[in-house]
Amino acid sequence: MGLEVESRSSDSPYIERVWRSTSSGGLDRMTSVAITCGELVVWEHRGQVSVAVRGPETKASAAPVPEDATFFGITFSPGSWMPHLPFHRLVDRYADLPDATRRSFSLKGSTWRLPDYDNAEAFVRRLAREDVLDRDPVVAAVLRGESPGLSERTVQRRFVAATGLTRVAIRQIERARRAAVLIQEGTPIPDVIDRLGYFDQPHLARSLTRYIGRTATRLGDGDPVEPLSLLYKT
Template identity: 25%
Template structure:
């Protein structure tokens, strides 16, 4: 293994997951769609930090890395978006942010560098500064008590907030769940039936398209 990944769920309703990665050798990491956009801190082997925003991924992207690099990734919940951006970033596009004196700047606001242990504190500061907003309709779309709205309205809000359709989001999350369960040792055929795929080949095709891997090499898929 040339990378060590540590992930955790967050109690913060605006954060999906928080990741920390240490690169043990040079290599290429395949970043896979996960239904989130990210705030990412990457520190070079020499100790130089960069901070950037990634968009909502729609397909796997290969990312080279060097031994000695380490990173922290804050993946935001689907209902969260940047207040100042008129269009949602999708695909492989990134936005580099200025970094100086252990701080980064986002839309005129200086903030501490992301930390694995205190992602929640940083996000609270971003919310207080008006940098982040939440779409309540999207936030409640998958809850036990969704807001009363037409299917069309929900779809419009979802696309405007996430940059992808609600169906695409559901397909990504279903593929993630399939990978989790197969990696945990469940029979692929049973997983396919339980998650509503037409059959096992349908599930395999979906995992290959979204995650860029077949069930036989899922050990290479980490951030799920």
């Protein structure tokens, strides 16, 4: 009962994660945690198929979970974006894609076969080949700690263009997500604070509340009544 979630990593430079989930009775809503990447999301409920492109989310929020629905998503990697649907216009928002059926949907004026959990990479390769999806390598390089040889102003501009977020915002969200994963794994709070560079426990608490929607205690105990959206090690 509730929400069953499965996810996997990908060897595609355009994909951060591929996931799918199924809802059943006994669950009305979930907590959608902050995320720094855009996503393509497909869901079906009562025979109705919907497809949307979601932008980054800068804070945790409650999300309804319809009963007996299926969901599938491709989370794009940092720096991957759709120029005709720029993520800086979709921060904390989403864009519905038209003409969705169980077989296809419309994107940038063309009809596309609906992707699934097993062929996400082939689908994304076609997106890139047909210039629907682009990727800024500077963003990925900077997030890996590399120096791109560009001015700070240029780097910041490219971050906002590709992700809709500043570099500082991305680091804050990713740090909170890592903290949540560590706490769920049983890592002591002082170790989380020290490992991730928080000032103190109140600093960690504010970050978790804003980006994850949970206190450290609730993360450690779990919450089957209102589960979290996908969290994973980065």
